[in-house]
Amino acid sequence: MFVFQSRLRPRNPLVRLIGGVLGLLAVLGVLAIGFFAFLALMVGGAIWYLIHLLRTKRKPASSGQAAPASSNIIDGEFSVIRGDDQVARVEHEPVERPR
Numbered sequence: 001m002f003v004f005q006s007r008l009r010p011r012n013p014l015v016r017l018i019g020g021v022l023g024l025l026a027v028l029g030v031l032a033i034g035f036f037a038f039l040a041l042m043v044g045g046a047i048w049y050l051i052h053l054l055r056t057k058r059k060p061a062s063s064g065q066a067a068p069a070s071s072n073i074i075d076g077e078f079s080v081i082r083g084d085d086q087v088a089r090v091e092h093e094p095v096e097r098p099r
Contacts, residue, residue, distance in 0.1 A: 010016055 010019065
């Protein structure tokens with residue numbers, strides 16, 4: 001039977017316990033740093049959003065309402081195709097199928 005033995009893992013139970021506790025503290029520290037970074041981004045985003053709302057409210061509103069568009073007008077881009085241009089034709093011969 002194959003057993004992987006690493007020389008990095010100490011055999012003393014007390015040293016193993018201390019290493020485990022230090023590893024757990026390192027993981028908790030990284031999680032705490034990530035949490036505080038997330039919290040700082042949320043607070044900064046909320047402040048930016050509030051400033052943005054306050055700046056947009058100061059702008060003067062338009063004096064009149066826009067006139068409603070006529071129902072006969074279609075807005076868009078188009079290209080003119082004249083009838084005397086050459087038309088592409090596709091011709092093929094019928095294929096007989098064997099019975």
